[in-house]
Amino acid sequence: MKGPFKTNTRFWQGNEACAEGAIAAGCRFFAGYPITPSSEIAEHLSKRLPQLGGIAIQMEDELASIATIVGASWAGAKTMTATSGPGFSLMQEGIGYAFMTETPCVIVDVQRAGPSTGQATKCGQGDIMQARWGTHGDYSAIVLSPNSVQEMFTLTVRAFNLAEKYRTPVILLADEINAHMREQIAVPQADTLEVVNRRKPKASERAFFGLQEVPPMPSVGEGFNIVVTGSTHDEYGIRVTADPIKHRQLVERLNSKIQNNAKTIADFESYNIDECEVGIVSCGCTSRTVYEAVENAEEKGIKTGYIRLRALWPFPDEIIKKMAKTAATIIVPEMNLKQLYYEVERAASGQAHVTPLNKIGGGELITPEELLAKIVEVKRENG
């Protein structure tokens, strides 16, 4: 593929759009390990990055992939890896390390049906909770959820921007359907695209791990004598393995820099939440079913609304609470055995009845008919 393009309309595969989004965001270093259904991201970047002077390298496993992008990020690059469930499991320790060392990087998890090898080529949404809680210890995640090829591009750009802004790993939680389908997308012109870069320290600054909510980040090789460690450390990076206060200060700040900015990070699409009697909360591939089902329910005279989450974590409690005030019932359709459901139920805090709609296996989407039947059923129950 050669640029510049005459028009900005493309017919791309989701994984291809993700790779191009990374390039548009300034990513010039990719390390990964092949795994279905994410491999096209590695393949596309292996072709494109060298053309731009960037690096794409295939590592020996996912443990190496995540560690290598953390290293390259400390050397000053914007970095990414892409994987699927089994590889995402292997990367969890590395994601915690990136969180603890405040290393900006993007991890794409193209979900497939698990657990274990499961159905490797079929879609699933079983990693929603793993994306939030996968690494050990007190952790907060930023997780984005695309539902189209267009968003495979735009949310990848946003993932990099959030990673750079908050100095933290960001997860793009895609799924096999969005990764493999082809759609028309409008590629934003480079000069219209917001691209955020990490804040660099002034020559006199030395506190790269504290004193500010998001401290400035130097690179190795710049003469700052940086000490990076995944052990608890003070503002200057020096390890402090027993002091309770230092541990609290560090780990609470790492979590609060994400939680305090939950409103800024929140991103969702909503329809009719002020008037709906039946609400639907969904994300990713499942949300593509919702549009048609809602239209059909309204034709039947059922006041229906939806929230479609583009940012899953931090969880946007407020918008769910708002829906719960109006809706008698909230349906949570998802391609797993209840994950998003529990979070919606928690946020609804008893204001609305929350009911699941689950389907797994074979990569089969919940159909608009199945969702419509559920809407009709809850409407009947509510009377």
Place this chain on the structure above:
Amino acid sequence: MAETFSARKYLRDITLPFCPGCGAYTVTNIFLKAIHELGHENLSKFIFCSGIGCSAWIPSPHFMADSVHTLHGRSIPVATGIKLILPDTNVVVFGGDGDIVGIGLSHFIHAARRNLDILVIMVNNMVYGMTGGQVAPTTPLRTVTTTTPYGSYERPLDAARLAVTAGACYAARWTTVNVNEFKQSIKEALNMHGFRFIEVVSQCPTAYGRRAGFKDAGEMLRWFKENTIFTDRAEKMSEDELTSKIVVGEFTKKQRPTLEETLHATIEEARKSNED
């Protein structure tokens, strides 16, 4: 006459955490002495990576330099990311035997295969020291450790020879008794390019020696001294004769294109083909 050597010049003012008699003191001192003799006034041209384990603490946070203290076993992949982005820097990895050839073994082999241009110094104390003295992939046969109370029943790994097989440009092994050879070896390696590996067999009187039947660090050093065989002599000995011996010396010294060179040549080709 050059300025006299002081390790302190390269160190932060933080007390080293090692036990009395630990070989890590020797390794720290000899490495910095080699740096001094190479004429480096400071460590600004170096970036250090280490994993988890006692010897990972040699550079971090003690060296006055950039140091990235990574996860257990992942120092080499982190070093890979750094070196590929900053090809003109000297990246040096410090790690123990558990870190480098236990949990991190795969990365060690692949970095040697790729010929990543870094120096790896593996401090082989033949045990998991930091966790209290469990058997390691390098523990000699029939050694008592906390997880082999009846003696270890597995054959240990020869890391230096493995490095050669995997494609390293330089591989050597010494003990903490061979301080001059070790120092020369570091200087040699720092003046070369490609994947360079130095294993230094080191005494851990606390977690290894005390259970393996050694009275103190001195007795362990005597054991090293009495059982050290140089490579040229070892070549003439049978496998049986070499059991429980420590073969020291240089195992390979060669040149071949580094990963950075082949990668950047590929990038240039890709750039050109994109322009055509």
